[in-house]
Amino acid sequence: MRDGLSLLAPEETVLAAMIEGWEQQQRSRMLANLTIERRTQIVRRLVVFTNDYPWRWSSADVEEWTTHLVESGAAHSTVRLYQMAASLFCSYISDVRYRWHEVCERHFGVHPVQIFHEWNMVVHRSDYEGRPGNRPLTRDELQAFFDYCDTRVNRVGASGRKGWLASYRDATLFKVIYAWGLRRREASMLDTVDWTANPAATEFGRYGALSVRHGKALSGGPPRRRTVLTTMEWAAEAVDEWVTEIRPLYDSDQLALWPTERSARVGAVSISQRFAEYRDAVGLEKHLGPHCLRHSYATHLLEDGFDHLFVQQQLGHSWGSTTAIYTSVGTDYKNNALRRALSRAFTTASTDEEN
Template sequence: MVFEAMLEGWARQQRGGRRLQQKTINDRARVVCRFNSFAEAYPWTWSAAAMDEWTTYLIAELHRAESTIRAYQTAIRLFCDYITSPYYQWPQECELRFGTHPVQICHEWNTAAHLVDYEGEAARRPMTREEIQYFLDYADAQVERAIRLGRKGALAAYRDATVFKVIYGWGLRCSECARLDLADWYRNAKAPELGRFGSLHVRWGKRTRGSPPKRRTVLSVMPWAVESVDDYVSNIRPRYTKAPAAVLWPTERGGRLQVRDIEDRFAAYRDALGLDGDLVPHCLRHSYVTHQIEDGADPAFVQRQVGHQYASTTALYTGVSGDFMNTMMRTVLDRALRGGQ
């Protein structure tokens, strides 16, 4: 069938020419198939009007997020680019078989533009210092509670409490933290007091445009977080005897802690404390950026630490407090007043 052949050819183009991951290719193919079913027409008869109707359906009935809709539209646009390209001869093949040819149905005027780097929910925000202290204290208390009651799970609770401290202490994404190994910690000659935890090599940073995971080195700037990791690695990690030697965050069954596990534990603690339901582990990363800026760190340094390509992205993650803004206002105002004297 022509449609299946188009999908197969598109998959080869993405896999061979663009070196995309198979998961990305499969996800895009599923989007194209969904649109094909919705339009009740094959690609050589698709129209911009059908794209408009599908977008309306995604918004009004399925309530998809803006970023999801844009991703769907991007998949359709890329597929149309492929089947309308003269290099792959699908226009000629369709004209010969069906008397018509495919056209591009995604345009600037009927698709969502990607105008910002962060497209998460507007309700997502950095956690305050008080919220983070409250949250981490509660996580530590769950270890003591499990030990006091003689229940299983004390090791896991200790591990997860340390996970949250690392996400915040080094400004990591959940996926980056989950895939850490013991060997990813390094000494920093400029900070010998931090021992073997002076810097952290992140090997599984966010991919962009089909590239491999981005790597970066994050310098340790929170001594209390270093102490927590040191204690976990020295006293708790060795008790996971079934786990592979390299894994930093193992499970009791010998596997590796997954992102979903981190998200579920965070949600359980958040709800138990009655914190804002919109808070997720990624908010700890936002908090790292915000608090570093508040504490006077150079924005360029923070940008490198969290692996943002553009300074504008770091700015989007920042939500400085009123006290910080007032301090900066006072500094600028005093400077201006001195200049006028």
């Protein structure tokens, strides 16, 4: 803003200029437009909550805002995300290089300061910050769950009781949720034609990529689409067997990948109910839901060495911080990563000494 200008509505004009300047700073860092928009929305919400302008904010406002967020039911990670966005804005407007202190002193007699500090911001409370019911399963827990799925199919089939086909369907459904990192609705709405080959991974045949057409929508927007690449050969084989040999037994002319006996789709509620039944049979905690399979997928991919950005795109996350909430790598993974780093360091040091 130019010196000497007389502003008709100084508060609103300066606030708008601050936000515009902050957005420009973030664009210069090549941040995604969606990231910038969300951060701006958070700052505007804080303005509304405090009913005051940023140059008059105080640390007490942070504590009142945080308390409001917590009482409104916001998750620990969400509160931290909000605080971080507002903290970045305060860092920008209090940086003397941008001269907002001069503008505010001239028009309002005060200057903006950083109000977010280590002592009034939430911290990482544990390695895993998602809701307890969504925690990733260990590989042993996951194997026990899938073993029960398969055992149930065999037991129902051997008994001659009705339900073998549904048991087979549910077992394959849970494997697909895990192996492609899907939400309940995403899995429920799949069709048989959503699978395609991936020229870069021909070993998976026609099941090299999955088109997810009913991804989680942004507020007020349509369902988001994404393509999830296949990473597990055993899962592609399970889907192939289901589609080509088992599913035709339903004698349905619908495209739904998971049909019912009445030619409808298996719904999200049914998925949760069946998961709870299997979970209890295996002895897992009762707060776990089917979404933990999606979290397990993200964690296990990272443990297997997949790039963090690849995992983020597979899950359809706009923000890498969301993916971080999903994951909780195990001690073995951490120790292996440490061992690889130390091995490279000592190998390099030995080579230098020899030279």
